Amino acid sequence: MxxxxxxxxxxxxxxxxxxxxxxxxxxxxxxxxxxxxxxxxxxxxxxxxxxxxxxxxxxxxxxxxxxxxxxxxxxxxxxxxxxxxxxxxxxxxxxxxxxxxxxxxxxxxxxxxxxxxxxxxxxxxxxxxxxxxxLAETKRALEERKVIDRAKGMLMKARGVGEDEAYALLRKAAMDQGKRVADVAQALVTAAGLLG
Amino acid sequence: MKTTTLSVGFIPLTDSAPLILAQEMGYAAEEGIALDLKRAPSWSSLRDMLSFGRVDAAHMLSPLPVAAALGLGGAGVALSAVSVLSVNGNVIGVSNALAEKLRAQGHDFGFEDARAAGAALIAASDETLRIGVPFPFSMHAELLYYWLSALGLSVPDALQVRTVPPPLMADAIEAGEIDAFCVGEPWGSMAVENGVGALLLPGTAIWSFAPEKVLAVRSDWAETEQSLLGRLIRATWRAGRWLAEPDSRSLASEILSRPDYLGVPAEVLDRALTGRMVISAQGEERQVPRMLEFHSGAATFPWRSQAEWIGRQLAARAGLDPDAAARAARATFRSDLHRAALAGTSADLPGASSKLEGSLSTRMPVASESGKLFLGPDRFFDGRIFEPRET
Known part of the structure; x- marks a missing residue:
């Protein structure tokens, strides 16, 4: 040394x-x-x-x-x-x-x-x-985007609406509950998964 | 009561349960605190996070505050053990190759006789035995040295003790870097689960009441934040009491298995909590009493004599003055703060702060506040009794 x-x-x-x-x-x-x-x-x-x-x-x-x-x-x-x-x-x-x-x-x-x-x-x-x-932030944003897209797809199918309207529904639900759109979308996807 | 958030560091081990369950089961909230649980990548970084105030409290190996007080590692910041979070909980395991050799020699893997298992292990190793422990200053290292030296192995020379972080223990034995290990659950069971090793002995077969993890805080924080400290001690004590109920175990395993906590299947976590250990890939089971103890026998009480035992063991290996080390060690186990925090609760604590270590082979009533306290067996496998010398 x-x-x-x-x-x-x-x-x-x-x-x-x-x-x-x-x-x-x-x-x-x-x-x-x-x-x-x-x-x-x-x-x-x-x-x-x-x-x-x-x-x-x-x-x-x-x-x-x-x-x-x-x-x-x-x-x-x-x-x-x-x-x-x-x-x-x-x-x-x-x-x-x-x-x-x-x-x-x-x-x-x-x-x-x-x-x-x-x-x-x-x-x-x-x-x-x-x-x-x-990197983590980018990954998270990508994940959220995917979930929102899935939730939109479900809404479009279930309610027979267009993409913009489906998104508006999600956004309204989020605002009403004081939550983020991504969280509402996640809840919808989880619930749908449970219901089969 | 306004809720105060405390940041608390932990290492992903089954015995971090009292901290995690204190938060999850609402015992922290009852005391008006919230625990912001931070998983640490290693014991040294957790110790440093605590030393430099990145966390307020930490799940910690019982010898770590003692080692810090003796100037062995660390940043020279005084740490205090204010509760024992868990007693026992370690397992000793061997590689598949070594297990085969032990069986060929006629060892029965009875999983309770430390003398038989140790003698077989020594007889089966032609070369210097390589054993993995999670940290140089740990109950794992102390139990190994105590066990094998009592059986005539000259330690540390006849032994290669290597530091391997708990989650990597199974990998190290699979890669052939070590022949055996002493590790906290669930990482011993994970080695069995992955088919890379077999379990030879629970730690409790070496010392039946070994203080394993402590709740550690900075000593200056303990002085300045006495109210918060009291709430934290009570919350973890209640979580420990809840964990000791047989009915709690499956819920506890489920919560601990979450990815943010341990990320290990609940079924594997369940083994140490119930004491039903699976010791080999063939599925052989062994029932271990007091495999991992959170509550009974005043398990949470930080005995000054436990600290002195640790201090004298460390001093002997590091070439330090044994009496000075014993004094410094005793000062780190704060039986006074533990007692003060639990005064007025239903906790029945011993009247003394120091005891003979290793003198009880059955449950024994002792003097306590309510007079109903029983201490559990605390024998060393070789029958030695440690008498604290502090006056």
Whole structure:
């Protein structure tokens, strides 16, 4: 573990594309030695062998728990390899958790040396988070569209009305009940399913 | 009463039931709180979510607040265990290959004798046994170390304990990364269900009253939010009492099986709740008393002596001063807050906050507020008795 040489950083990420994006943002932030770890079997031992100053891992990754083994040194009285990021109270850890990244930093590393790494990682993970939210939102909208179309189809058939009128019926029911059109449509589809 | 929303983190396990049912069955609402339940991807992230205030309270492995107090992992934020959410509930399972070998050696998979099962397991492994546990600081790890070292295995050297998140345990055994596991339900039963392993022993055969999960909060939050904390403790205590009723179990399984909670078939969840365990793909059944306990025998009471036992075990492995560790550990199990929250309810709590661990082999009446409290058996399989040394 070096004190003046470049910081070495291990990025644990199974998705190659994401790993490269994280690596790129770190390279833009400074000169670091970067290891990409994409295979998570035997993760703790891999990290132990690399002996990095900082480990970055997606907060959502269940493999993160494996890294906790490193908090217990391999033998009694040995110094743990890595400890959870800074106890310096500058709010960086909190920001990291909010952005969805956990960072393990070797004990005793000066906060100012870690800050650029974390700032870059946090910015990158915030972007991932936005992409994830957008994707989920798009998916949801598509699903809702499908349900509304099915409900419209049912109304058209059952009441012998046109598409616009069917939609107007749904919208009116939604307004009357203080609900969203998609919810009313879902209720109709579910009820119809139950009635057979 | 104005409803206050508390965010509460949980890991998808059958023993998260008291939190989920407190919300679903209206026990939270009765106390004027609503629980915003957040499923966490891993124990370390749940601990950090709690430490940094992303959640107000969490379902947590009983050794985790103790480990944090000893500086083992975590962000240095003090955590308090204010209730025990569940006692027992773990199972030890083996790969199909190892199960076959055990049977060939004549082991009967009786599912109750820890000494016989452990000796058979040690005899059947030619190489270093690789065992998966969900987290380094967990009752699973403690039970394994206690069990196998009492049977003469030199731990941790003669054992490779690997961390595998519970929902991935079945995959790990199928992929041949581990030979055996100790995991909370329903993930042991899921390994059986997927045909990748067999169950060897319930955790309760090693320690018949092991505090498994606790309700954890930040220690400073416990001081500043005493009213909310009391309501949360009462709501989960009532949910635990409801869960202990035989009639509640099928509804509980149905609710827990929902995709937002565990996303596992109700039939599989039912096994730990009823203690009717299916131990092999051939459908062999074993009835396990106290497989998973939510209520009886003052199960929710956080005994200082339980914390001390955990603290001393952790200290011995991590090379820490045992007496200092015991003191720090005891301070994390808040029997005082638990008692204060349940004062004035029908809960019958013990008069003492510490007890001998492992001394009861049958139900035993003890001094309590109403004088009607019985503690259940709490024996270790090897008959050792742990005497807390704190003065």
């Amino acid at each position: 070096s004190s003046s040489a470049q910081l070495s950083i291990a990025i644990v990420e199974t998705d190659r594309e994401r790993a490269l994006l994280i690596e790129q943002s770190l390279r833009d932030a400074g000169e670091f030695t970067i290891h990409l770890v994409s295979d998570i079997t035997g993760l703790a031992r891999r990290i132990q062998a690399l002996n990095p100053d900082v480990v970055l891992i997606d907060l959502e990754s269940p493999s993160r728990d494996t890294l906790e083994e490193l908090a217990l040194a391999s033998g009694p009285m040995e110094r743990p390899v890595a400890m959870f990021v800074d106890r310096s109270g500058d709010g960086l850890t909190d920001a990291a958790i909010e952005a969805g990244v956990s960072a393990y930093v070797v004990d005793g590393l000066k906060p100012q040396r870690v800050k650029p790494v974390l700032d870059a990682a946090i910015a990158r993970f915030r972007m991932f988070q936005r992409m994830r939210t957008e």
